[in-house]
Amino acid sequence: MIRIRNLTKVYRSASGNVRALDNVNLDIERGDIFGVIGLSGAGKSTLLRCINMLEKPTSGSIEIDGVEMTRLSPNELKEMRKKIGMIFQHFNLLSSRTVRGNVAFPLEIAGLDRETINKKVENLLKLVGLSDKAESYPSQLSGGQKQRVGIARALANDPKVLLCDEATSALDPETTLSILNLLKDINRQLGITIVLITHEMNVIKQICNKVAVIEKSRVVEQGPLLEVFSNPKTETARNFLKSITLSQLPEDLKDRIRNLNHGHLEGKIVKVGFFGEITAQPVISDIVRKFDVDANILYGNIDHIQGTPYGTLVMELRGKNGGVGEALKYLKELRLDVEVVENV
Numbered sequence: 116m117i118r119i120r121n122l123t124k125v126y127r128s129a130s131g132n133v134r135a136l137d138n139v140n141l142d143i144e145r146g147d148i149f150g151v152i153g154l155s156g157a158g159k160s161t162l163l164r165c166i167n168m169l170e171k172p173t174s175g176s177i178e179i180d181g182v183e184m185t186r187l188s189p190n191e192l193k194e195m196r197k198k199i200g201m202i203f204q205h206f207n208l209l210s211s212r213t214v215r216g217n218v219a220f221p222l223e224i225a226g227l228d229r230e231t232i233n234k235k236v237e238n239l240l241k242l243v244g245l246s247d248k249a250e251s252y253p254s255q256l257s258g259g260q261k262q263r264v265g266i267a268r269a270l271a272n273d274p275k276v277l278l279c280d281e282a283t284s285a286l287d288p289e290t291t292l293s294i295l296n297l298l299k300d301i302n303r304q305l306g307i308t309i310v311l312i313t314h315e316m317n318v319i320k321q322i323c324n325k326v327a328v329i330e331k332s333r334v335v336e337q338g339p340l341l342e343v344f345s346n347p348k349t350e351t352a353r354n355f356l357k358s359i360t361l362s363q364l365p366e367d368l369k370d371r372i373r374n375l376n377h378g379h380l381e382g383k384i385v386k387v388g389f390f391g392e393i394t395a396q397p398v399i400s401d402i403v404r405k406f407d408v409d410a411n412i413l414y415g416n417i418d419h420i421q422g423t424p425y426g427t428l429v430m431e432l433r434g435k436n437g438g439v440g441e442a443l444k445y446l447k448e449l450r451l452d453v454e455v456v457e458n459v
């Protein structure tokens with residue numbers, strides 16, 4: 116569906132050149148919800164904006180449905196852009212138009228007749244759950260409602276692809292979830308391919324089936340979500356995974372750790388992040404047996420990404436003759452994320 120080859124983008128300015136994308140290759144298939152994750156400045160927005168030619172690539176190829184985007188004439192590009200909807204972090208709505216007027220806007224530009232426009236707008240507002248807000252102005256809407264208008268407007272010309280530029284970054288967690296669920300429904304119901312960029316692993320885990328990790332202008336990992344995060348090969352991917360596995364610990368845990376009745380054995384409080392198959396292995400009883408340590412579980416949580424478990428475990432390990440150190444080494448060899456919270 117979208118085939119990107121050797122895409123390079125260099126911004127040139129008086130203060131010097133910035134290579135925002137360096138030889139990027141990506142394959143996005145029809146029906147994918149494809150997430151691109153990376154830190155600030157990695158090149159995510161540039162990549163998204165190159166897909167619909169809002170930024171002109173310096174070199175390389177972008178094919179959408181077999182059409183080479185970099186070779187289109189201005190008129191051909193205008194037509195092709197109708198097939199590519201886009202939504203933005205700050206919604207980019209027209210403040211002087213009502214919700215209805217905003218959604219109708221691309222249809223008016225496309226030259227459709229009033230009756231067709233009215234009908235389409237009605238259906239779109241129903242799809243995004245805003246039928247009762249048709250006559251409201253953007254300033255009268257919440258962030259989540261504004262993004263719903265953005266989505267309805269992006270879908271007006273029946274696109275095949277929807278590009279989402281940090282679409283939930285300005286929203287609270289609950290609203291984020293409702294917008295992500297709406298995007299998932301749209302993907303399923305209308306068969307629209309979605310490409311989204313984000314710096315938040317929580318967004319990726321919620322809806323994407325495939326992911327690319329972008330680091331300093333290059334795609335360093337890509338593939339099915341579970342494949343990439345079951346066996347992350349780069350520090351960047353590992354850190355994104357840690358952001359959900361080694362998640363925030365409860366406030367009272369520190370007090371509980373402080374109040375533990377410390378014995379005379381050497382001990383450590385360790386936080387272990389796990390993802391995937393490893394949860395099926397009896398790692399705790401393994402370390403107890405192999406290294407003659409005591410394991411006291413202080414906290415644990417478990418969640419699922421597409422049926423695959425992941426989570427965090429905090430435990431107190433105590434032992435003698437270096438047993439705790441050996442146990443930690445063993446856990447790391449199993450590719451678990453291990454962090455020593457405190458020596459006790």
Ligand SMILES: Nc1ncnc2c1ncn2[C@@H]1O[C@H](COP(=O)(O)OP(=O)(O)OP(=O)(O)O)[C@@H](O)[C@H]1O
Pocket residue numbers: 126127128133134135153154155156157158159160161162314
């Ligand atoms: N118009 C521009 N002119 C010059 N440099 C630019 C321009 N747009 C982006 N850049 C630079 O290109 C690099 C990639 O920027 P880009 O916005 O694509 O990253 P990003 O991953 O989307 O970051 P963020 O999450 O902070 O938006 C950065 O170093 C940025 O400063």
